[in-house]
Amino acid sequence: MTAPLVLAVPSKGRLQENTARFFAQAGLDFVQPRGARNYRALISGVPNAEVVFLSAAEIVTQLAAGTAHLGVTGEDLIREEIADADSVVELLTPLGFGQANVVVAVPQAWIDVRSMADLDDVAADLRHRHGRRLRVATKYINLTRRFFAAHGIADYRIVESFGATEGAPASGTAELIVDITTTGTTLAANALKIVDDGVILRSEANLVASVTAEWGPEAQAAARTILSRIAAEEEARTSRQLRALLPDFDEALRVEIEGRLGCRLPFGGPDERGLLTIHAPAKNVFAVVDLLSANGADPVTVQRVDAVFRAANALSDRLFARIG
Numbered sequence: 001m002t003a004p005l006v007l008a009v010p011s012k013g014r015l016q017e018n019t020a021r022f023f024a025q026a027g028l029d030f031v032q033p034r035g036a037r038n039y040r041a042l043i044s045g046v047p048n049a050e051v052v053f054l055s056a057a058e059i060v061t062q063l064a065a066g067t068a069h070l071g072v073t074g075e076d077l078i079r080e081e082i083a084d085a086d087s088v089v090e091l092l093t094p095l096g097f098g099q100a101n102v103v104v105a106v107p108q109a110w111i112d113v114r115s116m117a118d119l120d121d122v123a124a125d126l127r128h129r130h131g132r133r134l135r136v137a138t139k140y141i142n143l144t145r146r147f148f149a150a151h152g153i154a155d156y157r158i159v160e161s162f163g164a165t166e167g168a169p170a171s172g173t174a175e176l177i178v179d180i181t182t183t184g185t186t187l188a189a190n191a192l193k194i195v196d197d198g199v200i201l202r203s204e205a206n207l208v209a210s211v212t213a214e215w216g217p218e219a220q221a222a223a224r225t226i227l228s229r230i231a232a233e234e235e236a237r238t239s240r241q242l243r244a245l246l247p248d249f250d251e252a253l254r255v256e257i258e259g260r261l262g263c264r265l266p267f268g269g270p271d272e273r274g275l276l277t278i279h280a281p282a283k284n285v286f287a288v289v290d291l292l293s294a295n296g297a298d299p300v301t302v303q304r305v306d307a308v309f310r311a312a313n314a315l316s317d318r319l320f321a322r323i324g
């Protein structure tokens with residue numbers, strides 16, 4: 001027997017609640033045989049998988065080291081902590097929560113500084129007039145270095161900050177900052193503004209796979225089960241099932257339904273009675289209803305489904321394309 005699949009899930013902080021909801025929605029229930037304070041769990045109905053509860057930052061470390069196969073964490077932490085992230089991990093899908101931008105912010109009082117190019121001028125000026133380098137307070141050291149280099153700014157130095165970064169300019173430990181922002185409240189409260197072209201990364205929580213982990217047959221099988229449940233729930237949530245008896249179903253109507261309206265006919269064309277089942281993108285439901293009604297369907301029923309399981313899904317395809 002090879003090693004089981006390890007799924008790393010945030011144990012605290014901003015991503016924890018949303019992550020728990022995300023897995024529960026997909027029918028992946030974590031059972032903690034040793035009680036809620038134990039940092040390990042099993043997934044009900046998924047053999048050969050174990051869940052470890054870690055901080056968002058530690059999840060990145062374990063994915064990079066290959067001690068976790070799958071994990072949920074922020075893209076900002078992935079890009080900051082792993083030098084060549086795309087060769088070490090695969091971002092399987094963004095999850096729609098944990099949104100935050102990593103930005104370059106300067107004092108609002110710097111009215112002449114709007115762009116990264118302006119910042120380069122400030123750096124040169126500081127160097128010539130005062131003989132010292134511009135200081136940037138941040139905990140995103142690698143993201144900052146790469147972004148400043150891409151903008152041709154070299155005359156600066158990083159002051160590492162481990163919290164309350166936005167306070168650095170006012171307290172005089174740095175001229176500007178690179179930090180994460182969601183609502184902008186903290187920047188505003190510290191009289192800072194984002195440089196126009198200073199958004200380094202638009203981050204959100206992602207489902208991430210480790211490419212370096214050992215993917216034995218048990219781990220692969222567990223991943224297939226987990227990803228198929230996630231994909232099945234996602235497809236169900238974003239689509240509606242329509243059913244109607246269609247007196248005349250022809251190729252032209254099929255093209256309209258599948259091509260123009262982006263629907264799927266999950267069980268093929270109409271059955272022997274003329275009953276057609278359609279899965280429509282939620283946003284196109286009423287357009288499909290109108291089309292069916294115009295073609296003599298009466299009534300047309302619309303329902304939500306809980307899950308749509310398929311042999312293949314985009315998440316598994318992505319993963320197995322990477323791990324072989």
Ligand SMILES: Nc1ncnc2c1ncn2[C@@H]1O[C@H](COP(=O)(O)OP(=O)(O)OP(=O)(O)O)[C@@H](O)[C@H]1O
Binds near residue numbers: 057074203
């Ligand atoms: N407003 C926000 N501030 C900070 N992080 C955020 C915010 N919104 C989303 N995130 C994301 O949450 C992740 C960090 O989560 P969290 O702050 O819970 O980590 P942590 O390990 O608890 O670290 P710490 O307790 O040191 O902040 C990052 O990927 C980050 O992008």
Ligand SMILES: O=P(O)(O)OC[C@H]1O[C@H](OP(=O)(O)OP(=O)(O)O)[C@H](O)[C@@H]1O
Binds near residue numbers: 181182
């Ligand atoms: O744009 P906003 O909505 O104001 O959010 C951004 C702030 O939230 C985070 O701090 P957190 O509360 O996690 O404290 P930390 O500095 O200890 O991480 C982040 O570091 C920013 O300071």
Ligand SMILES: [Mg+2]
Binds near residue numbers: 013
């Ligand atoms: Mg935090």
